Amino acid sequence: MVVDEKIKNKIVSEEITESSENPYLKKLKDFFEEISSLTLFALRFFKEVVRPPYEFKEFVKQSYLIGYKSFPLVAITGLIMGLVLTIQSRPTLAQFGAESWLPAMVAVSIIREIGPVITALIFAGKVGSGIGAELASMKVTEQIDAMEVSGTNPFKYLVVTRILSATIMLPVLVVAADAISLYGAYIGVNLEGDVSFHLFFLQVFEKLSFADVFPAIIKTFFFGFMIALLSCYKGFNANKGTEGVGQAANSAVVLASLSIFIIDMIAVQLTNLFI
Amino acid sequence: MKKSTGNKMKLGIFVSISITLFIVGIYFIGARQQLFSxxxxxxxxxxxxxxxxxxxxxxxxxxxxxxxxxxxxxxxxxxxxxxxxxxxxxxxxxxxxxxxxxxxxxxxxxxxxxxxxxxxxxxxxxxxxxxxxxxVSMDDILIKIKVTADNAASITNDLAIIMQSISEGKGTVGKLLMDSTLAHTLEGAIINIKQGAGGFKSNMDAAGNNVLLRGFFKKKNKEKEKEKEKEAEKK
The missing domain is CATH 2.40.30 (Elongation Factor Tu (Ef-tu); domain 3)
Incomplete structure (x- = not known):
């Protein structure tokens, strides 16, 4: 009886300590806990990805859904991006009488920065929210638990396949978006000028170098990985019922978009350092 | 099953096209850097x-x-x-x-x-x-431009001094342009030259009618007419 009383007192005192804790300190604690569980989640991915059995069929299915199904959206965005960038850049270059530099300037902008970043943002919006909402609804309806009970590894089946697909499909989408953007730029150049298709692409490749292409493509692998990792993490750890589904989808997109800019900043610094 | 194969096919085509585009891009960039020639x-x-x-x-x-x-x-x-x-x-x-x-x-x-x-x-x-x-570097050109600009500044400085002297009526040109007395004298001289030229013309007309000199003037007129005829024939 005395022991019960002691335990009761201890629980009450802990509750009082927690409620009287500084809210900023609590937020900081939550933040570090989130970082820690995200790191463990990422490490689990690297552990599961190399361990058989491999879910190849699911990987192809996810690649189709994540990559191929995103292509129309990415293509339209890419075309408009190239067109608008060219139209907006023309007046400034015209002031210096340097309109002939338009294809080269637009190409460098698209290949180095705008193509990868805008495509990744579109991808985060479409795929990130999709993965976040899908996994979160599976979690709150206990489908993930059911998979575990039936002997399927849900992490391997749901998370590994999606992260791998996104990591591989985003660079493929970026290459396609770059090509379509350049075509958009060609249309933009010809709205007020007269440059042949051949001359346009000669001028584009005249100013491009491997240092423009490779770092831009390499960083898209990291974009794809982070978008899928954060979306899967948010979806896989969703709670609070149906409300949690919306929250997971929302925070997946926000975090994925933010991570794109952070990775981009690091990539630019590293590129400048080594090339 | 059929749908899955179709999706696989679409995905394969999409990935192949993207990889081909990438390789073509790399080829063009490499060709510019003489990698493949x-x-x-x-x-x-x-x-x-x-x-x-x-x-x-x-x-x-x-x-x-x-x-x-x-x-x-x-x-x-x-x-x-x-x-x-x-x-x-x-x-x-x-x-x-x-x-x-x-x-x-x-x-x-x-x-x-x-x-x-x-x-x-x-x-x-x-x-x-x-x-x-x-x-020739841009710096060399700038040095030459500086020398030219210094010379131009010196010349314009001298010109300013000359213009000031002229406006003050100093020197021959200054007097010519600014001295009103000289202008009056010149005007008088021109009137005299005009009158002298009129008198000379009257004298020459009188000489043409003179008995002693009439032959000389006639001979001159004939030579002129002959020359005119020759020119007309040539044409």
Whole structure:
């Protein structure tokens, strides 16, 4: 009886300590806990990805859904991006009488920065929210638990396949978006000028170098990985019922978009350092 | 099952097209950097490379024929620049050709211009060192412009002094332009010359009617008429 009383007192005192804790300190604690569980989640991915059995069929299915199904959206965005960038850049270059530099300037902008970043943002919006909402609804309806009970590894089946697909499909989408953007730029150049298709692409490749292409493509692998990792993490750890589904989808997109800019900043610094 | 195969097919086509686009892009960029064509290497020694960088173009007769592969400082006043040149152009670049550092337009990148020498010499071999000439740099041009501007300032200064002297009526030109007395005197002189010329004409008319001189004037008139007739015949 005395022991019960002691335990009761201890629980009450802990509750009082927690409620009287500084809210900023609590937020900081939550933040570090989130970082820690995200790191463990990422490490689990690297552990599961190399361990058989491999879910190849699911990987192809996810690649189709994540990559191929995103292509129309990415293509339209890419075309408009190239067109608008060219139209907006023309007046400034015209002031210096340097309109002939338009294809080269637009190409460098698209290949180095705008193509990868805008495509990744579109991808985060479409795929990130999709993965976040899908996994979160599976979690709150206990489908993930059911998979575990039936002997399927849900992490391997749901998370590994999606992260791998996104990591591989985003660079493929970026290459396609770059090509379509350049075509958009060609249309933009010809709205007020007269440059042949051949001359346009000669001028584009005249100013491009491997240092423009490779770092831009390499960083898209990291974009794809982070978008899928954060979306899967948010979806896989969703709670609070149906409300949690919306929250997971929302925070997946926000975090994925933010991570794109952070990775981009690091990539630019590293590129400048080594090339 | 059928749908799954169709999806796989679509995904395969999409990925293949993207990879092909990537490879084509890489090929075009590589081709510009002479990666996929047969090349030979030459080098040139410069005193000042004016900001030339690895990867800049080498141009011959206005055509890009290669790129700068390496830049190396060999002494405190000399820099060795290695160039990779397209093999197809080797037959046109002779041993007496000269390399100078130029610029691609007013704001463009630095480039190396290979200027052909007189014909007759042998073509360059692999790893040969090409003759170089120091191009006129922007700094040289600015120094010359400064000298010209100093001279122009000195001239305008002198002109200002002269103009002031003229406006004050000093010197011959100043007096001519600004002195009203001289203007009146000149006007009088011109009137006198006019009157003198009128008198001279009257004298000449009188001489033409004089018995002693009439023959001379008639002879003169006949010669004039003959000349006119000759000219008319010629025409």
């Amino acid at each position: 047969s090349t030979f290497q030459i080098s040139g020694i410069f005193r000042d490379i004016s900001g030339l960088q690895v990867g800049n173009n080498v141009r011959f007769s206005g055509i890009n024929i290669g790129i700068i592969e390496n830049i190396e400082q060999i002494t405190d006043s000399t820099v060795k620049v290695d160039m990779v040149i397209n093999e197809d152009t080797r037959k046109f670049i002779k041993k007496n050709a000269k390399a100078i550092i130029g610029s691609d337009g007013l704001m463009g990148n630095k480039i190396i211009l290979i200027i052909p020498g007189p014909v007759g010499k042998k073509e360059l071999n692999n790893n040969d060192t090409i003759e170089t000439a120091q191009a």
